[in-house]
Amino acid sequence: MRPSFEIGPVRVRAGRTQSVSLPITRLVTGADVDLPVRVVHGREDGPTVWIDAAIHGDEAVGVEVVRQVLAGLDAKTMRGTLIAVPIVNVLGFSNGDRYLPDRRDLNRSFPGAARGSLASQIAHLMMTEVVAKCEVGIDLHTGSDRRTNLPQIRADLEDPRTRELASAFAAPVMMHARLRDGSLRFAARERGATVLLYEAGEAWRMDPWAVDAGVLGVRRVLAALGMTDPVEEEPPAASAVSWRSGWVRARGTGMLHLEAQLGDRVTKGDRLGGLFDSFGKRVRLVRADRDGIVIGRTEAPLVNSGDAVIHLAEVEEPATPEGEHGVPHASDC
Missing domain, CATH: 2.40.50.100 (RNA polymerase II/Efflux pump adaptor protein, barrel-sandwich hybrid domain)
Known part of the structure; x- marks a missing residue:
């Protein structure tokens, strides 16, 4: 039996799925605001992977992608561990706002600091409790400012391991994208993780085609990592590559x-x-x-x-x- 997986104050036993609430802050009303996390700790050994969504509070597509991916997993048969964070920017998502209450962009605040701004504290919590425990991450996004995006993977295609997983995701397009200082992808790469950034759909919309492509892509990556069985009998069409x-x-x-x-x-x-x-x-x-x-x-x-x-x-x-x-x-x- 694998050892239990520790996150925050919780130990998740092998072959179990468990939800965890990691404290962020307290509202003026006295209500606590927590980072919602679900851990699927497989019975057998394998990689530790995270998926996250709604780093920007107006990005709903990724939240649904995470929900559907989790619905299709069974910790008793999965190999490795998946950490799912469906809503990183909890305050922004609750208000339908891309940014935090202090107008900071959370995706420019990584790796953060325990005693910094609210954005910095959330980034630090995400890095220490989630990213630091993982080898691979999938960061789910949508278009911004009244823009919509074709399903696409943005990643460092010059890195062989990253390109292998980007190819496995099989979005219509995979793009070589520079790292931006302060982003989750940049901070996670600095810690040694392989990161894919998925872009699809429009902000504050639940575009079904963007959700479907994201769910299939994440499932393909988990299968490529050996965590689950393949999701398709035939290999998907290869992604177009853009530099x-x-x-x-x-x-x-x-x-x-x-x-x-x-x-x-x-x-x-x-x-x-x-x-x-x-x-x-x-x-x-x-x-x-x-x-x-x-x-x-x-x-x-x-x-x-x-x-x-x-x-x-x-x-x-x-x-x-x-x-x-x-x-x-x-x-x-």
């Missing part, structure tokens, strides 16, 4: 009507949509500035000159990540 991306920006101001949809492959110069005045007169076309696949788009009805409207990833599949690929535009959200 560079960029936003097409509006060259005028107007009501935006986009024709390009997520996943569309476009060629430089292709028409993506148009800008119209309030009477319906077209004032400007929106055209692709490169060949690529649409991995993100704004859902804002009104845009100003210079606003980002379509995110295009230049897609290629090099044999090895050797040589110069240029500076990628994708980064942690």
Whole structure:
């Protein structure tokens, strides 16, 4: 029998699933605010992995991904240990707000400090109680600021182990993304963990296609790590690989009507949509500035000159990540 798994004040026995509440702070009403965690401690040996969602409080897709993944796991048959944190930014999520009450971005506050700001304290708790115990992590996100994203993995594709797991996730696109200081992915990498960042859907929406792709992807990674049995009889389609991306920006101001949809492959110069005045007169076309696949788009009805409207990833599949690929535009959200 494996040893029990320790987290906070709790010891989870092998072959058991247990929920844990890790104290964060206390409200002015006297109510306690805790970080909700569920531990699935398999009966057999294997890796220790975490999945988290809602580091930004307006990101609901990942919360549902975590719920469905947990519903399909049995600690009696699983190998290794999974730590699930469905809502990291508890205060933001409760208010439908991307940020914490002090307006700090939690994903710019890692690794945090025990006596720092509220964001810093939550980051420190997440790092010490969750990340420090794990070898692999999957960080679930959605688009921000009225933007929606095609399901995609953002990761360090120059690292063989990370690329192997990104390939196993099998999102439509996997992107080489630079690490951003203060992000969970950056802090976890500094501690030696392999981290995948999943982006899909729109903030404060429960897009079913984004949830489905996320659930399947997480299950594939767990299977690739040997923690569960494969979820599919046939291997999934390989992800398109991107080393560079960029936003097409509006060259005028107007009501935006986009024709390009997520996943569309476009060629430089292709028409993506148009800008119209309030009477319906077209004032400007929106055209692709490169060949690529649409991995993100704004859902804002009104845009100003210079606003980002379509995110295009230049897609290629090099044999090895050797040589110069240029500076990628994708980064942690």
